[in-house]
Amino acid sequence: MDFALTLLNWFRQNGRSLPWRETRNPYAIWLSEIILQQTRIEQGLPYWERFMHRWPTVESLAAATEDEVLRQWQGLGYYSRARNLHEAAQQIVAQGVFPRTMEGLKALKGVGDYTAAAIGSIAFDLPVAVVDGNVYRLLARHYGIETPINTTEGKKEFAQLAQSLLPVNAASVFNQAMMDFGSIQCTPQQPQCYTCPLLESCIAMRDGRVGELPVRRNTLKVKERYLTFVYVRYNGQTCIHRRPAGDIWQGLYEPLCLERSQVESSVSSARTTIGEMMQAQGVFLPLTATPILLMSNVKHVLTHRIIYADFWLWETDACPALPDNYFWIDETDIDQYGVPRLVELLLTHL
Numbered sequence: 001m002d003f004a005l006t007l008l009n010w011f012r013q014n015g016r017s018l019p020w021r022e023t024r025n026p027y028a029i030w031l032s033e034i035i036l037q038q039t040r041i042e043q044g045l046p047y048w049e050r051f052m053h054r055w056p057t058v059e060s061l062a063a064a065t066e067d068e069v070l071r072q073w074q075g076l077g078y079y080s081r082a083r084n085l086h087e088a089a090q091q092i093v094a095q096g097v098f099p100r101t102m103e104g105l106k107a108l109k110g111v112g113d114y115t116a117a118a119i120g121s122i123a124f125d126l127p128v129a130v131v132d133g134n135v136y137r138l139l140a141r142h143y144g145i146e147t148p149i150n151t152t153e154g155k156k157e158f159a160q161l162a163q164s165l166l167p168v169n170a171a172s173v174f175n176q177a178m179m180d181f182g183s184i185q186c187t188p189q190q191p192q193c194y195t196c197p198l199l200e201s202c203i204a205m206r207d208g209r210v211g212e213l214p215v216r217r218n219t220l221k222v223k224e225r226y227l228t229f230v231y232v233r234y235n236g237q238t239c240i241h242r243r244p245a246g247d248i249w250q251g252l253y254e255p256l257c258l259e260r261s262q263v264e265s266s267v268s269s270a271r272t273t274i275g276e277m278m279q280a281q282g283v284f285l286p287l288t289a290t291p292i293l294l295m296s297n298v299k300h301v302l303t304h305r306i307i308y309a310d311f312w313l314w315e316t317d318a319c320p321a322l323p324d325n326y327f328w329i330d331e332t333d334i335d336q337y338g339v340p341r342l343v344e345l346l347l348t349h350l
Contacts, residue, residue, distance in 0.1 A: 003142070004167050004174060006197050011177035014184060016041070020048065021176065026098045026123040027058045033115045034085050038078045041183075047076055058098065062089040070251055070338035077341065078303075079252060084110025100124050113159075121171040129162035130175040131155075134182020140214035141186060144203030148217040224306045229346055230256040230291070233315045233331070240337065241326040248305060253337040255346070256326065290314075294349050300342050311346045 018041070020032035031051055035044040050072060055061035061069070066086055073082035088108040092098055099105050105116035113131075120126035129135075136149045139161055147154040167174055185192050193205055204210045232239050232255065240253045294311040301307075322328075329337075334347060 003198070003201075004165055004170075007177045007181060008167075008170065008173060010185070010197050011173065011180060015176065015180050016184075018045070021122075024123055026100075026119060028052060029123045030088075030098075030111075030115075030119050031085070033118050034081055034110060035076065037081060037115070039076055044076070047073070058089050058092050061086065062093040066251060067338065071336065072338075074252075074338045075341065075344070079249060079338075079340075081110060083251060100126075102126060102128060118175060121175045125172060127166060127168045127171045129159070129166040129171070130178065131159050131162050132179060132182075134180075134186075135162055135178045136214050137188065138178060138182045138186045141191075141204035141210055142198055142202050144207065144209070144213070146213070146215050148215045150216050154215075222304060222306055224308065226260045227307060227309045227342075228258040228260055228312065229254065229309060229343065230258065230312045230314050231294075231346060231350060232256055232320065233313065234317075234319055234328075236331055237328045238331050238334065239322050239326045239328050240334075241323075243340075248302065249340040251338075252340050252343075254339060254343050294346070298342065298345065307342065309342050311349060313350065 018032075020028050023029070032044070032048050035048050035051075039047075051061070054072065055064060064086065066083060069082050069086045070079060073079060076082070088110055091108055099108065100120075102116050102120055105111055105119055106113065111119070117126075117128040117130045120128055121130065136158055139145060139158055140149065143161065145157065145161075147157050149155070149158065162178070165174075185196055191210060193199060193202070193210060196202065196205075199205060202210075204213050238255060240255055241257075243249045243252050243254060245251075292313045292315075294313055296310045298309045298311065299306065300309060339347070
């Protein structure tokens with residue numbers, strides 16, 4: 001059975017209809033690939049449409065401010081993608097033309113081998129195979145490959161195999177077929193094996209190892225962090241600051257944020273601890289102001305972190321002194337600032 005021909009036949013009947021597949025505009029294709037790096041199509045599609053409506057060209061995106069881009073990105077997570085997107089747009093405008101080679105594409109901020117191959121093959125017919133999670137899974141199962149996909153050896157092996165299977169005159173369609181097949185047919189959980197056109201040649205199916213492949217070496221170390229968000233309300237205003245570089249949620253805004261070493265065991269001790277932490281950071285609220293616990297131990301999972309957060313509301317009639325880098329805004333203007341998902345939850349609760 002010819003692997004590529006079978007896949008292309010399947011794609012003609014089952015491929016997804018997506019707006020960025022109806023154009024050869026490299027800007028539209030690049031934007032979709034960046035959005036979908038860590039995002040399901042169902043979630044990413046509305047963002048792609050909003051970005052294309054607000055910034056229909058790479059020049060208009062490059063002229064936007066980083067705050068505007070982050071605000072538009074809010075809710076997608078992995079915010080470094082938005083910052084890289086904005087910086088890459090400025091790179092392209094500075095060059096005067098969208099790069100058309102693998103080397104030029106990979107020189108863009110936030111564009112690696114996979115994204116460059118996807119843009120290059122779909123927009124410019126470059127004969128380069130894409131290798132993403134869907135492709136790893138499909139090839140590992142079909143060919144019975146046990147090499148861990150997150151090792152140097154594994155990445156090289158899968159890239160070479162995918163390239164050897166690529167029909168040079170149909171790179172765009174074949175790459176899209178590989179991605180769709182992994183998303184629709186050869187899924188991570190409950191794959192549609194018994195209706196699969198590759199069933200007879202699939203080694204994992206033959207050997208009963210579908211659930212075991214692909215293999216991933218466990219190298220991820222997850223750390224826990226404990227954050228306390230204090231929403232300070234004074235005379236219709238609240239205080240926020242922009243998170244600095246070098247930490248999670250870089251460039252996004254948040255209310256007063258205090259980091260603690262562990263989960264507090266009681267509300268009364270938590271109030272005392274908050275008061276001490278706030279004073280240590282230069283925040284002095286009137287003694288008459290009583291903090292109200294809104295939510296406690298809210299769990300938020302990131303790739304390398306598990307965040308446990310407490311949400312507090314602290315209303316005061318006297319203007320407190322704030323730490324450096326914090327500033328006052330009208331509460332009605334909070335929606336103009338890009339915030340992390342946890343802060344979105346706090347604001348929704350309020």
